[in-house]
Amino acid sequence: GQNIDQPTEMTATEGAIVQINCTYQTSGFNGLFWYQQHAGEAPTFLSYNVLDGLEEKGRFSSFLSRSKGYSYLLLKELQMKDSASYLCAVRGASGGSYIPTFGRGTSLIVHP
Amino acid sequence: NAGVTQTPKFQVLKTGQSMTLQCAQDMNHEYMSWYRQDPGMGLRLIHYSVGAGITDQGEVPNGYNVSRSTTEDFPLRLLSAAPSQTSVYFCASSYGDPGTDTQYFGPGTRLTVL
Numbered sequence: 001g002q003n004i005d006q007p008t009e010m011t012a013t014e015g016a017i018v019q020i021n022c023t024y025q026t027s028g029f030n031g032l033f034w035y036q037q038h039a040g041e042a043p044t045f046l047s048y049n050v051l052d053g054l055e056e057k058g059r060f061s062s063f064l065s066r067s068k069g070y071s072y073l074l075l076k077e078l079q080m081k082d083s084a085s086y087l088c089a090v091r092g093a094s095g096g097s098y099i100p101t102f103g104r105g106t107s108l109i110v111h112p
Numbered sequence: 113n114a115g116v117t118q119t120p121k122f123q124v125l126k127t128g129q130s131m132t133l134q135c136a137q138d139m140n141h142e143y144m145s146w147y148r149q150d151p152g153m154g155l156r157l158i159h160y161s162v163g164a165g166i167t168d169q170g171e172v173p174n175g176y177n178v179s180r181s182t183t184e185d186f187p188l189r190l191l192s193a194a195p196s197q198t199s200v201y202f203c204a205s206s207y208g209d210p211g212t213d214t215q216y217f218g219p220g221t222r223l224t225v226l
Contacts, residue, residue, distance in 0.1 A: 030211045041220075042202060043155070043215075045215070089155075091212070098210055099160050101171075103154055
């Protein structure tokens with residue numbers, strides 16, 4: 001099976017930087033996703049990591065360490081619109097379901 | 113290009129009733145999935161399909177059926193609704209293997225079972 005752990009809730013100030021962590025335990029590893037979900041809306045894709053290191057995309061960056069079973073999503077220059085839930089999803093070894101397993105999500109609240 | 117569409121957006125059922133949640137995509141995606149999302153539980157996979165005519169069970173399949181007769185459509189059937197099936201249901205699709213390819217989600221169906 002797969003076990004994915006994220007903090008339940010985080011708060012941050014507009015203009016600041018926040019790091020959302022995700023740790024996972026899987027039998028094998030085939031990629032880690034981050035999705036953003038605003039309240040009452042569908043999740044939307046943010047990033048995908050399959051190799052170790054940092055992937056930067058504008059204000060958002062995602063980091064992966066496969067040996068540590070660890071990823072983080074870094075949000076810079078926070079804006080009020082970044083208030084949302086951030087979902088970490090991991091796909092384990094090939095075989096069985098093709099579909100990644102989602103963590104419970106981290107609710108980020110950005111205040112002025 | 114409408115992406116992934118779901119109907120209805122809201123539904124209230126009584127215990128024991130059956131219904132079908134509709135999902136369609138116009139992106140010619142092979143992979144489609146159904147998730148349910150409950151407070152504090154994240155997204156949990158119900159059923160998925162890797163192409164027309166092929167479906168398989170996910171983490172929480174009991175009480176649900178699916179079929180995939182065309183590439184575009186992937187309906188989810190509730191056989192006999194129970195209060196435990198009160199949830200938000202999301203359909204998703206991807207062109208390639210969702211373990212390595214982006215999934216696109218529909219807007220969701222909010223279901224209440226009384």
